[in-house]
Amino acid sequence: MDNYPALIVVAPFIAALFAGLFVWIDERLSYPIALAGLAVSLFSGIQVMIQVIASGPIQYKLAGWAPPIGIEYRIDLLNAMVLILVAGVAFLNLIASYRSVQQEISDRTGSYFTVYNLFVTGLLGVSITGDLFNLYVLIEITSLTSYAQIALGDKDRGPLASLNYVFIGVIGASFYLLGVGYLYMYTGSLNMADVAVLIKGSEGSSTVLTAFILCILGIWIKMALFPMHVWLPNAYTYSPTAFSRVVAPLMTKVMVYVMIRLMVTVFGYDYIFNTLHLSDAVVWLATLAVLAGGVMALAQKNLKKMLTYIIVCEIGYMVGGAWMGNQLGMTGAILHILNDALMTFALFLAVGNMVYRIEKVDITDLKGLFGKMPWTMGGFVLAALSIIGVPPTCGFFSKWYLILGAMEKGAYHFVAALVISSLICAVLFFKVFEICFFESGSPDHENSHGPVAIEDAPVSMIIISGLVSLSLVVTGFYSGTIVNTIILPFLK
Amino acid sequence: MSDVLSLIVAKYNYWLYVILMMIGLYGMIAKNNLVKKIVGMNIFQTAIILFYVSVGYKRDATIPILANAHDAHGATAIHAADYINPLTSCLMLTAIVVSVATFGYAMALAVRIYQRYQTLEEDELRMRLSEE
Numbered sequence: 001m002d003n004y005p006a007l008i009v010v011a012p013f014i015a016a017l018f019a020g021l022f023v024w025i026d027e028r029l030s031y032p033i034a035l036a037g038l039a040v041s042l043f044s045g046i047q048v049m050i051q052v053i054a055s056g057p058i059q060y061k062l063a064g065w066a067p068p069i070g071i072e073y074r075i076d077l078l079n080a081m082v083l084i085l086v087a088g089v090a091f092l093n094l095i096a097s098y099r100s101v102q103q104e105i106s107d108r109t110g111s112y113f114t115v116y117n118l119f120v121t122g123l124l125g126v127s128i129t130g131d132l133f134n135l136y137v138l139i140e141i142t143s144l145t146s147y148a149q150i151a152l153g154d155k156d157r158g159p160l161a162s163l164n165y166v167f168i169g170v171i172g173a174s175f176y177l178l179g180v181g182y183l184y185m186y187t188g189s190l191n192m193a194d195v196a197v198l199i200k201g202s203e204g205s206s207t208v209l210t211a212f213i214l215c216i217l218g219i220w221i222k223m224a225l226f227p228m229h230v231w232l233p234n235a236y237t238y239s240p241t242a243f244s245r246v247v248a249p250l251m252t253k254v255m256v257y258v259m260i261r262l263m264v265t266v267f268g269y270d271y272i273f274n275t276l277h278l279s280d281a282v283v284w285l286a287t288l289a290v291l292a293g294g295v296m297a298l299a300q301k302n303l304k305k306m307l308t309y310i311i312v313c314e315i316g317y318m319v320g321g322a323w324m325g326n327q328l329g330m331t332g333a334i335l336h337i338l339n340d341a342l343m344t345f346a347l348f349l350a351v352g353n354m355v356y357r358i359e360k361v362d363i364t365d366l367k368g369l370f371g372k373m374p375w376t377m378g379g380f381v382l383a384a385l386s387i388i389g390v391p392p393t394c395g396f397f398s399k400w401y402l403i404l405g406a407m408e409k410g411a412y413h414f415v416a417a418l419v420i421s422s423l424i425c426a427v428l429f430f431k432v433f434e435i436c437f438f439e440s441g442s443p444d445h446e447n448s449h450g451p452v453a454i455e456d457a458p459v460s461m462i463i464i465s466g467l468v469s470l471s472l473v474v475t476g477f478y479s480g481t482i483v484n485t486i487i488l489p490f491l492k
Numbered sequence: 493m494s495d496v497l498s499l500i501v502a503k504y505n506y507w508l509y510v511i512l513m514m515i516g517l518y519g520m521i522a523k524n525n526l527v528k529k530i531v532g533m534n535i536f537q538t539a540i541i542l543f544y545v546s547v548g549y550k551r552d553a554t555i556p557i558l559a560n561a562h563d564a565h566g567a568t569a570i571h572a573a574d575y576i577n578p579l580t581s582c583l584m585l586t587a588i589v590v591s592v593a594t595f596g597y598a599m600a601l602a603v604r605i606y607q608r609y610q611t612l613e614e615d616e617l618r619m620r621l622s623e624e
Contacts, residue, residue, distance in 0.1 A: 133583055140590045144597065151601060159604040160617065166598050167520055170533050174540050177587065181544050184580070 004044040004051070005060040005073045008083055009125050011040035012090075016117035023110035030110035034117045035094055041124065042087040049080040053485065059130075067130070068191035074130030077490040078334065082127040082257045085338060089249055089345050090120040096349055096464035097242035100356050104240045105152055112152065116243070119145035123254050132180045132266075133190045135258065136173065139222065142254075143169045146235075146247055154238035161234040168221060168231040176218030182211035183266075196266050203275040212267055212276075216259065223255035225315055226289035233308040241352040244304065249345040252311060253337050256318045260334065263322065264491075273325040282323040283411050289316030290417040294424035303354075303361040306428060307347055310387060313421050314340045320414050321402045327491055329405025334487050335479065336398035339386070342472055343395055346383035349465040350376050353457035369436040373456045377436060379469035384429035386472045389422050393472045397479035505546035512539035526605065526612040530598045537591040541584045548580035 015037020019030040052058060052075055060073040075083070094116065105112050122142030129135050147169070151162040184190060186207045187198035199208050224232040232252075236244050263272060273279050293313025300306040318340070321333030353376040354361050354369065370377045386393035399418060406414040456462060475482070500507055516539055519532020556575040606612055609620050 133586075137586055137590070140594075144590075144593055147597060147601075151604070156608065157621070159601045159608070160621075163526065163598060163601045163605065166594065166601070167529065167533060170537065170594055171517075171520070174537060178540055178543065181540070181547060181580075185547055 002060075004047045005058060005075055005128065006062065007044040008041050008048065008087065009073075009121060009128060011044065012037040012117045012124065013121040015040075016114050016121060019110065019117060020114040023114065027110040030113045031094075031098065034113040035091070037117055038087060038091040038094060038120060041120075042084070042091050045080070045083040045087045048075055049084055052077055052080045068189045068194040071134050072130040072191060072193075073128050074193065075128060077486045078257070078260070079127055081334075081338060081486050082254065083124060085341050086120065086123045086127060086250055086254065089341060090116075090123075090246055092464050092468065093242070093246045093345070093349075096461050097245060097352065099458050099461060100241045100352055103356060104242070108152075112149070112240075112242070115145050115148050116246070119149065119246070123250055126254055127257060130192050131190055132183065132192060132195065136177050136180060139173055139176065139258075142251070143173060143222075146243075146251065149243040149247075150235050150239040153240045153243070157234070157238045161238045165231045165235040168228075172218045172221030172228075174218070175214050175221065179211045179214030179216075179218060182207050182214065186211065192261070192266050196268060199267070199271075203271055208271075209276075212271070215262055219255055219259045219262065220319075223252045223259065223315055223319075224312055225285070225319055226292045226312055229289075229293075229312045229315075232312060233305055236308045236311070237302065237305045241355045245345065245348040245352050248308065248311060248348050249341040252315055253318075253341045256315065256322070256333070256337055259319070260322055260330070260337075264330075269325070272323075279323055279325040279409070280411075283320050283406075283409075283414055286316045286320030286323065287411075287414050287417040289313070289319065290414075290421045291316075294421040297428055298424060301362050301364075303363055303366065303432065304351055306363075307344070307351065310425065310428075311344060313425075314344070314387075316421075317399070317402055317418065320411075320417075321405055324405045324409050324411065324414075326405055326408050327488075328401055328408055330491055331483060331487050332398050332401030332403075332405050334490070335401055335483060338482070339394040339398045339472075339475060342468065342475060343383055343386045346379060346465065346468045346472060347387065349461070349468055350380035350383060353379075353461050353465055356457050356461065357455070363432060363435060366432065366436045367439045375456050375462045375466060379462075379465040381433065382469040382472060384425075384432075386476075388425045388429060392476050394476040394479060395472070397476060401483075505549075506543070509539045509543040509546070512536075512542065515539075524614050526602050526614065526617075527599075529614075530595065530602060533598065534591060534595050537587070537594070541587055541591070544580045544584050544587070548577035550576050 015033050019033045022029045022033060048058065057074060057076040059067075060075070061067065062071045062073065065071070101109050101112055119142060122138050122145060125138035126135060126142060129138060147162050147166050150165060151159050180190070183195055183199070186202070186205065187195050189195050189198060202208055221228045236248050239247065263269070290313050293309050293311075293316055297306050297309035297313065300309060314336070318333045318336050321329040321336065324330070351361060353373065354366070357373065358365055382393065386395035389396045389399045399422070403415050403418055406412070406418070513536055516532045516534070516536030519535060520529050523529050523532060550573060553574055553576045556578040558570060602612060605617070609617055611617060611620070
């Protein structure tokens with residue numbers, strides 16, 4: 001079948017349509033429809049990956065219109081990896097979060113699954129498209145649906161967090177749109193590959209420079225690079241568990257992918273590193289982001305909020321690696337997209353399980369949790385070790401490539417920031433472990449329904465959480481294979 | 493001085509969009525009332541729409557609807573210079589949809605916030621949040 005690329009995006013979209021219709025007919029059917037849509041998408045993603053590995057990049061003309069006039073889906077190894085990642089995480093999360101949605105948003109589950117699928121459609125579209133304006137539209141679809149889901153969370157703070165995210169998100173997307181406008185003025189084209197050919201040789205043009213700055217700035221705002229991160233912690237903390245589990249691993253990582261795509265495919269290394277000499281400045285910015293994220297994470301009392309600051313820190317890793325200007329750094333950045341998405345997913349799955357049982361996850365609420373929720377805590381520990389970067393887990397390997405890249409460039413401040421932030425993460429997580437393990441809490445836990453005995457989360461949640469945590473070790477072992485079959489051929 | 497002036501006059505559409513954009517940004521950053529911020533956001537988005545549409549404009553050109561695409565001998569008789577570029581306007585149809593959706597959604601959120609806190613002033617909201 002040649003239409004797998006379209007199916008990746010269309011399947012969850014149509015599923016969202018029907019899930020939305022069934023809200024009025026029989027709300028219980030919305031969930032299986034949403035799940036089926038994502039399953040088809042994941043399956044198509046894997047098929048596309050197999051094709052790309054076997055026979056090189058796929059160009060898919062939407063509705064048969066040839067580029068540069070029509071919209072083109074262009075899938076190479078990098079997209080294919082991101083597509084599988086997005087579809088996989090979204091699919092697993094939908095299974096793991098079913099009970100959590102029932103608990104937190106019981107009055108509108110059907111609508112929630114509809115918006116969830118639209119959100120995933122947007123992310124998949126952003127990862128697959130080869131058209132600059134199409135990318136903008138899909139970013140906006142992603143953003144609008146995420147605003148809506150965040151507002152469903154915490155009754156008191158959700159709407160306000162969502163509104164602040166709207167303001168910043170609009171500024172980010174508008175900057176990107178403006179940048180695309182300048183590119184269009186200069187080249188008369190919106191197709192990424194076409195634009196890349198047309199701007200070659202016009203390195204001195206101020207129009208191209210403006211376009212470059214606006215695009216990258218917009219994407220940075222969207223990915224919450226320090227100091228443009230202010231919207232992220234509140235938005236992710238006060239959203240419903242089911243949504244923070246999918247947005248935290250995916251949204252920022254997909255934006256990092258967009259940045260790398262703009263750097264590699266549209267503007268090109270030559271322009272960025274040889275004409276503009278931006279490497280040093282951005283690596284310094286990334287260093288600051290890594291340190292600031294770590295320090296701010298230290299100050300948090302709420303586990304979920306602490307993790308959101310760790311995301312800010314991890315964004316610094318990826319931006320630093322990508323702008324290092326050498327192959328090792330870029331390899332590290334791309335590998336870290338995969339690893340960080342998995343690690344964050346595993347962490348948020350575990351935290352979601354805790355929230356399901358104890359509702360509030362201030363660090364002091366976690367006393368004695370090892371005894372009560374052993375499986376959840378097991379997954380949490382594995383994910384935390386991976387974030388810290390302990391060798392057999394995948395977090396170690398991407399950090400290793402990042403450090404090698406920084407060494408090659410001589411950016412020792414970035415190496416130092418990486419090491420310091422790893423230490424900070426170690427301190428953070430061992431503080432949590434200590435409270436969970438050594439301080440015994442009361443056998444019953446007080447939540448809004450009165451005191452209840454805590455047991456581990458439902459089986460569906462534990463199994464997914466365990467699987468994802470184990471996948472961190474597996475990905476760690478196969479890091480070499482991933483780098484050799486996906487990342488290095490892509491960068492060549 | 494006259495150089496600067498002629499630069500401004502020759503490219504007045506860009507100056508206008510930049511001014512509008514700054515007004516919008518100012519509204520989003522400096523205003524205290526959430527609805528004013530939302531209106532600022534809308535002005536900001538509209539500025540970009542203006543920019544795009546003005547990029548597609550050509551002097552002495554008309555709307556891009558072709559009366560007859562061929563002359564009597566079958567040769568093409570279209571001069572691109574006679575028609576404005578329709579693509580930028582088309583793109584902006586999508587952007588308008590996006591901005592309407594964002595605006596409506598932000599307003600709905602403002603209603604929710606007002607129902608919860610009985611105020612839309614940001615400083616009062618901050619006070620209420622820190623009290624709790």
